[in-house]
Amino acid sequence: MLQKQERQWWQLGVKRVAVGCLLISVPLFYALSTIQINFNTTELPVPLSCSSRTGQSSSRENTNSSQQDNTVCAPKVDIMFMKTHKTASSTFINILLRFGEKHNLKFAFPNSRNDFYYPSSFQRTYVQGYQSGRCFNIMCNHMRFNAPEVAKVLPRDTFYTTILRDPAELFESSFHYFGHVVPLTWWIPGEDKMAKFLRDPKQYFSPGGFSSFYLKNLLFFDFGQDNTLDADDQRVEDSIRVIAERFHLVMLMEHFEESLILLKDALCWEMDDILFFKLNSRMKSTVPKLTPELREKALQWNSIDWKLYKHFNLTFWEKVEAYGRKQMEEDVEELRRRNAELVKICIEGGHSVEAGSIHDAAMQPWQPVGEKSIEGYNLNRNVDKAYEELCRKMLTPEIQYLTDLGVNLWLTKLWGRVRKIINW
Known part of the structure; x- marks a missing residue:
């Protein structure tokens, strides 16, 4: 029995050393493989818009109470979505990808x-095919925001x-999803590492630790x-003010459907444009419920994110x-009804399934390191031909x-x- 335990610990140690080496070498490889030399120092202005749809009117009228007149509005197609972590952003990006593809828009x-x-600060040269003065409509992939x-x-x-997203829930999700790539968490004793961490976070946290940003005020970092x-630092208030001035709409994961309705209104989109299925969600059995004590500690530890969220x-x-x-x-209510109708049409069994039960590899979601906790879907075998393309796109994971x-x-x-080779 002792030999078996020693062998298991040895295997775990080898895996961790291998992952540690990869975590150090892969980012370095990223940097070395993407060095770009730009000899053209002339900075050309970005066009006002590069869409052929600009100025075209929508068939619907603005009749909501937020719009006092009944003028016909033009759908907005130039959109920057700052994709935050563990906030249903993968679900939202599917909406943007479908909209952009439908209208032949240019993605950055x-x-x-x-x-x-x-987590490098965004640079324009990170964009595939970037050239000074070239126009793009939509940007929506993960970045560390850099407004200029x-x-x-x-x-x-x-x-x-x-x-x-509520910072306590976000911290719980981030801790479990990214824990295997944050060395600071590897040596926390006991089964419930998150509870141990929150009861004395300063013992296990170092601001300069590798990937430590996943463990504290992740939204603010993004x-x-x-x-x-x-x-209480004045720079926090100043930053929140700058964020509020830059972003036209800050949505909330806990009120995702209301957020989409506000977005539809602001962009003059149709209800068809915001239909969705929940993507990249964890199995319920892997989601521990925060106790009132741990929730309070999580909010205290992520106090900047809590201030940001409350604002x-x-x-x-x-x-x-x-x-x-x-x-x-x-x-x-209409959005929920339309989504429910599509669930019946598109999804086999009408619900998500564990990763091992997904038939089509093209529907297999990206999993966190060391786990297979993210659920996905099976497309109905006898889906109506009229809906087949829409269903497939709505169920396709981000990658x-x-x-x-063509990314x-x-x-x-x-x-x-590499993860498959080391069985992670």
Whole structure:
């Protein structure tokens, strides 16, 4: 029995050493393989818009209480979505990919991987095919936000949006999803590592630790800010103000459907444009419920994110009030009804399944290191031909959809193969 335990510990140690080496070498390889030399120092202005749809009117009228006139509006197609971590952003990006593909829009995609070299601060040269003065409509992959550089890629009248999540729930999700790639968590004793961490986080946290940003104020970090500041630091308030000035709509994961209705109204889209299936979600059995004690500790530890969330929770409901509570309830009910109809049409069994039960590899979601906790879907075998293309696109995970759109993901795919080799 003792020999078996020693062998298991030895195997675990080998895996961790292998992963540690990979975690150090892969980012270095990323950097060395993407060095770009640009001899053209002339900076050309980004066009106002590069869409042939600009100025074309929608067939619907703005009749919501947020729009006092009945003028015909033109759908907005220039959109920057700041994709935050563990906030249902994969579900939302599927909406954007479908909209952009449907209307033949130009995406600003990353080159060689599925994010803009996160956690590095975004640079315009990270965009696949970037040239000074070239126009793009939509940017939506993970990045560490850098407003001046983003502005050099997208049109001046681009609509900026993002999504937040309750920081306690976000911390729990991030801790379990990214734990295997954060060395700071490897040596926490006991089965419930998160509880141990939250009861004395300073013992296990180092601001300069590898991937430590996943463990503290991750939202604030994603916005390009210093996630280790004290919450009472004036720079925190200043940063929140700057974020509020830059982003036209900050959505909330806990009110995802209301968020989509506000987005539809702001962009003059149709209900068809915001239909969705929940993607990249964990199996319920792997989601522990935070105790009141741990929730309070998680909010204290992520106090900047909590301040950020409370600010935009307030502005969110101000927007809902302006839209009209009754109108919002009716529209959310319609969205739910339309989604439920598509579930029956598209999804085998009408529900998500564990990774091992997914028949088609093209529907297999990307899994966290060391686990297979992310669920996916099986497409109905006898789906109506009229809905087959829509169903498939709505169920396609992000990596596969990006590949279908021609994004160069060779580094992401290489990392996936390495994980398979070491059985992670």
